[in-house]
Amino acid sequence: MLHKRELPDNEFEDLNKVYRIKRKLLYWLLRTPPTESVSKENLEDLFGKKLGSWFWMRIRQPSKRTQFGQAIDMLAAKARSENFEAKQVASAIRHDAQFHQKWHSPGFELKFPGEFNEWLDSIKAVAEPFYDWLASEKGFAKDVFGLTGGDMTRSKIMQAYRPQSLGICGYCDGPLGEIGSKADANDCEHFFPKSKWPHLAIHPANLFTSCKGCNETWKLDKTPMGNADEAGIRGTYHPSLLGGASLISVVAKQSPDHPMRVCIEIRDESVPERAQTLVETLDLEARWSNDVNEKMDGRGVSVFVSKAFQDRFRGQAPVEAEIDELLDDSIIWARKNISKEERSIRLAAALQYQKDCHLAQIIQELL
Ligand SMILES: [Zn+2]
Structure with a gap:
């Protein structure tokens, strides 16, 4: 929150592509949920053959639905039964996803989950696995997701941040630690914690490197932006949108x-x-x-x-x-x-x- 830290353009664009696909899945489930449990055909219609199959493999194992698959069906079922509100949730997610462009607009605040808290668990079950896939060794494959710079993984993001971070934690001004060494203190940190704002997990303006101390000991799930209402957002610094070092x-x-x-x-x-x-x-x-x-x-x-x-x-x-x-x-x-x-x-x-x-x-x- 102290020093300005930004993901370089190429990595930002590639991660944003994956993030938009995640949002597309959420919008579809919320706005026009399938009448029955999600099928491979549904996914191929929505995303094309390659990407549709990628999702299908994560939804269905040979004999049964995966946990992610069950979460997809549950969100679709909830959206079918609460159709009007589901559309409002989709709009709130769309609104929130623009936080990095609207941060300085007067009155800007996040809408989800504040206004729709009872949707949090069902959105989280669908939205959060995207971070686990990013953190996995394979990450998001270049050819499936149409990425320009190769497969997208968490470690690639950390490395992309590294040169402009100059080895210094953007949160506390301490050292980040050497990548790959035992003392590696280069952590991936969500400004909006994914436990409360799962729709912003893997958002490219929401991921930062921080030292292990900041991420694992001090910040944890703390929310410097409060409830992400207007007062909360005005009352904090943000690693790329409002660095604190020149203001304190x-x-x-x-x-x-x-x-x-x-x-x-x-x-x-x-x-x-x-x-x-x-x-x-x-x-x-x-x-x-x-x-x-x-x-x-x-x-x-x-x-x-x-x-x-x-x-x-x-x-x-x-x-x-x-x-x-x-x-x-x-x-x-x-x-x-x-x-x-x-x-x-x-x-x-x-x-x-x-x-x-x-x-x-x-x-x-x-x-
Ligand atoms: Zn730190």
């Missing part, structure tokens, strides 16, 4: 618990609840404060400053003006590298704090 102000202060420890505060002057949501969703103030304090020695002098000093003024006695300049340069460097270097936002804040409050002490330490 980050200040390091003396910790109330210990005079030599710092605590970090994150604010957004124009829309305070956006910063609040960020902090609450990702526990960022505590994480950043801990991280900065870990890098200080027991007396509160930044290890970073000492090292920079040794590098620049090897063997010389420190002069106040030079230390001051060194800190200024370091702050400028950290700010310039926001979104390009991990931890740069908290580093800039910590250095500013040291310059303002600990300059004399730093000089003392370096003597």
Whole structure:
């Protein structure tokens, strides 16, 4: 939610093709459900022979309906018996799918499942498996789905995000981790969690890379956009539609618990609840404060400053003006590298704090 992260155009287009096919299936089941259980012919009429057969294999195994097949039949049956409402659900899904184009329109909010909550389970049973297929090794086959860039898989999306992410988590400003290594912390994250907005699972503007900590420990199924109503959407940042890094102000202060420890505060002057949501969703103030304090020695002098000093003024006695300049340069460097270097936002804040409050002490330490 901090740094702007976007899927490159080619991958966006290919994933969007698959997503449109998913929506087509949902619209068909909701608007013009078949009179009996879904057949291979139905699917071939709707999608053509190749894609129709692809779906059929996931609906029927040799002797029985798969779970997905049962979900399809159940949604069709519900749509037959509640025909009028089913059409409204289809419209709500169509409306929501444009969230990335309408994010900044005044009054924009999502309609499903808020207005049609009792449809959530039946839509979810049909919509969510698309993510499992994306995450599977085969993913969506190029020739079946008419993709231009080869088969579409989750790992391909993660890799496509990688170069423009510069190895930095777009959510917390920490490192993503090395792909393929044991410490691989490159996770696939749904901004709108698929448990609550299954119709947006695999939507290309809803999938992001984040570090494992953000996805698996802090964000989990939390919903920074609240109920995705207007207030919820205005009260949060979005990884591609409204990055937070340039809108927040980050200040390091003396910790109330210990005079030599710092605590970090994150604010957004124009829309305070956006910063609040960020902090609450990702526990960022505590994480950043801990991280900065870990890098200080027991007396509160930044290890970073000492090292920079040794590098620049090897063997010389420190002069106040030079230390001051060194800190200024370091702050400028950290700010310039926001979104390009991990931890740069908290580093800039910590250095500013040291310059303002600990300059004399730093000089003392370096003597
Ligand atoms: Zn993170």
